[in-house]
Amino acid sequence: MGTKRQSITMLENENEVSKDAAACVGSVKGLKENWQQWSDKHQKYQKHNPFSHDTKPSVLVPQRGQDDYGRPLQGSMTEQRGKDACTHISREVQELCEVIRNIGDPGQKDGNGREEEIITVEFGKLFERYVTISNKLVGILLRARKQGLVDFEGEMLWQGKDNHVVITLLQ
The missing domain is CATH 1.10.10.1540 (Costar domain)
Known part of the structure; x- marks a missing residue:
């Protein structure tokens, strides 16, 4: 079908393609890890963000009708x-x-x-x-x-x- 030289060139091309594919897979894995780190950090931040729906108040917040409602926390x-x-x-x-x-x-x-x-x-x-x-x-x-x-x-x-x-x- 082809010459020996063509066969060697095709094998070299396949090796380069497989190296590129491995590098691409490695970079996708790196992207995924970076994204997960960012996501974890953002979720941690949102737990402390008072305007987030994910906030879990660490201190009992006074409700309407209580004496402390609308007042700053004592000692703050x-x-x-x-x-x-x-x-x-x-x-x-x-x-x-x-x-x-x-x-x-x-x-x-x-x-x-x-x-x-x-x-x-x-x-x-x-x-x-x-x-x-x-x-x-x-x-x-x-x-x-x-x-x-x-x-x-x-x-x-x-x-x-x-x-x-x-x-x-x-x-």
Whole structure:
């Protein structure tokens, strides 16, 4: 059929093909192992991912209606940051009340048959004085009103528009 030379060449080609096939099979095996490693690592990561459906909470999470629901875990950094923020805001509210005492006008209020001394200040005057101290005066005023320390009309105060709104220091 063919010459001896052609037979030898065909055998060499078959050997090369079988080597390539072996290399291909080896690389597929390597790909499979790499894929499996990635898959195992990803599954492990997903167990700790709070947004994954595979998450198994390691700590009992409070349910609606329980006292701890919507609160950070006790002893966590989140709880500590919240406490620090509360302390900081409380200091700012106290500082605002002190500024109102210093620049406000004393007056009298008739409350339940007795005279009470109150301190009032217009928002514009307070804004001009307090703007050098803090740029969040309105937020601090809203917090102070929520705590029952000051009172003013309206839901929100705007510079310019509400400069003549009277702010009353209650305590």
